[in-house]
Amino acid sequence: MKKKLLLCLFLTFLSLFSFSQNFKGGVIAGIATSQVSGDALGGLHKAGLYLGVFTQLPISPISNIKMEMNYIQKGSNNPKISENLVPDISTSYIEVPISVNYYQNEIMCFEIGLQTAFLLNFSDNDLYGPIPNDQSIPFNKVDLGAFIGMNYHLTDNILLNSRISNSILPIRPHASGAIYQLNRGQYNSVLSFTLHYII
Secondary structure, X not given: OHHHHHHHHHHHHHHHHHHOOOOEEEEEEEEEXXXXXXXXXXXXXEEEEEEEEEEEEEEEOOEEEEEEEEEEEEEEOOOOHHHHOOOEEEEEEXXXXXXXXXXXXXXXXXXXXXXXXXXXXXXXXXXXXXXXXXXXXXXXOEEEEEEEEEEEEOOOOEEEEEEEEEEOOOOEOXXXXXXXXXXXXXXXXXXXXXXXXXX
């Protein structure tokens, strides 16, 4: 089911890019730094790949709607795992962000949007490597999030994007199962830096 959904999204993306002259598109490459809120670790210490494609449609002379399809690695990293024995987390997703982009001037653009991410794999990792999944708390298969960001045009075809995003809903429960007001589980927090090449 997951593969069929991803295939449909990819084919929709390709058809938009291929058959409309109003659309522009390109490729994305960069890094994502992340943490998992609620895992007893702090700081964006996890670095991962961020690769994808995008298409955008102008809706006015100074704004557009942008859709992306990205492979992104998220999670958390415990630099003191030998001391406190708190496992770190590795996850990977296919993520589909949709944003509205507003140009402040010819080179600076601000974005705001929502994203849906589909879990590909996950692992909790201790000193000895990945912990078997049947001994870990499973992750939700879908991660819904929101983001804001900024684009800076380095050239007419290359822009630098910096973006901060956060899950809206928990990606999995706390180990204890406890819920306190808005803290209902663990959440992905990501700060990414990517280059977008417009074809």
